[in-house]
Amino acid sequence: MLKDSTMWYASWFDTPYYHILYKDRDHTEAKDFMDNITQYLSLETGEKILDLACGKGRHSIYLNTLGYDVTGVDLSKNSIKYASQFENETLKFRVHDMCQPYSEKFSAVFNLFTSFGYFDKEEDNLNTIKAIKSNLNEKGFGVIDFMNVDYIIQNLVAQETKEVNNIVFNIKRYYQDGYIFKEIKFRDNNEDFLFTERVKSITLSDFKNYFTNANVNLLDIFGNYQLQKFDKTTSPRLILIFK
Known part of the structure; x- marks a missing residue:
């Protein structure tokens, strides 16, 4: 019997079985979300986006086709190795721990598809928020796409x-x-x-506390990938826009 490590995400995400189980994820839904969020943020062609915890790069690759300069980072070496085959002059992939700031500034930092709340140490959730803020340029936006835990x-x-x-x-x-x-x-x-x-059951109230402690300003909240109003009872997602 193969048991997961303390950092379960490091072992599970690096196995081929993770990608087998989730291979039928809805790519159309992901593309629609990227269309909607980049339009909402008024991101211009050529602006730099950091895809934080990018997995095998499906969001990064699509964002790059829209004309953005995209960096995808993930802790999984196997995922980054796979994604790297799609690299070009404006698309790159790197192994990186999202608790730590990256070495560049971006117009947007996206943390998508519930790629948050995995950590064993509670302070790492706050550290990730702080890292995102530090990677934003003067007009940059942070986006966290989390599950609505109540729903x-x-x-x-x-x-x-x-x-x-x-x-x-x-x-x-x-x-x-x-x-x-x-x-x-x-x-x-x-x-x-x-x-x-x-995954830690982080509520909107919890995120607001993280944001306060990280000196981050919450700008908007959406409840699905169509960017409709968040409702605690009926919304499947909790999408947070901040800077």
Whole structure:
């Protein structure tokens, strides 16, 4: 039985199974969100965007096709290795810990698709907000696309089975001690695997506290990728615009 490390995201995200399980993510939805958010922020062609925790680069690659100068960073060496094949003069990928400031300034820093709240140390959530702020240029905007935890907990699917590439993933979800857990069990090549995703249930109020402590100004809040008004009960997402 393969257990995840203390930093579960470092082990799980670097396995091929993570990308197998999530290979059918909605790319059209991701593109629509990028269209909507770049238009809302009035970002001009050629401006620099940092895609923080970029994974295999799907958002970065699309943003680059829109004419932006994009840097995608992620802790997963395997994800960055994969994404690097798409590099060009205005698109690059680097291994980087998002708790730490990057070495450049940007017109926008995007943290997308619930790529926040993984850390074992609570202070690292605040450190990430501070790092984002430090990477913004004078007119830059930060964007965090997180789940609406109130909605997610209320609509949690406790048990699910998915078969992908002839692998049967048995998924269990639950809320406990301020975290939302997803246990993923499967068998492949006569070996049993168990990975546990764990994301802190950070509410809008929690984010506001982070922002206050990081001296960040919250500008707007949206509840979905169409940038409609946030509603604590019905919105699937919590999208925060700040600087």
